[in-house]
Amino acid sequence: MSNAAAVPWPGPSPPFTRADRMRVTVTVALGLAVVVLSPREPVPMLGHADVPVAAVTAALVRTAGLEIEQEGRVLRHPGGFAMEVYWRCTGLLPAAFLAALVVASPCPLRWRLAGAIVGGGLILVLNLSRLLVLFVVGVFRPEYFARAHDTWELIIVLSVPTAWLLWLNLGRQPGGTMDL
Secondary structure: OOHHHHOOOOOOOOOOOHHHHHHHHHHHHHHHHHHHHOOOOOOHHHOOOHHHHHHHHHHHHHHOOOOOEEEOOEEEOOOOOEEEOOHHHOOHHHHHHHHHHHHHOOOOHHHHHHHHHHHHHHHHHHHHHHHHHHHHHHHHOHHHHHHHHHHHHHHHHHHHHHHHHHHHHHOOOOOOOOOO
16 A cells, blocks of 8 residues: 555545446445345345344334334234334344445545445445334335335445545545545
């Protein structure tokens, strides 16, 4: 690694070389392929995160003061509403996509690792918020559940490039920490 990587960038744009642009483009293409080609139905081999995410969601719902029953990845309200948390609902895909974008970026390794860990964690927290809100909507206004689900899906999708661009620009601010 050269010493130039530790110096804050002087201009408004990062020094994306042709190789950097290609690496980010390939990362985006592979990430989109995984998202588009991955199965929509539950996959037992990939389902190791769904039950823990359902358990955390159930704990959040209880903290919010609502009754909830959890059976594996299924969350039920005594009033009749139920929703299933399967592997695509865990937030792991968008968190991994963001981490891949961050790691593919032309920045010092420590900055990339910090960005991947913090950014991925924030995406997971946002996703848990999504699951909590969806459960509450499903209990009190089930007729809006499908619309809320689609809206939250869009929010999660848009949060990935937004978080990446914010992270990329954070280190380029005067006094930024890109030189970790």
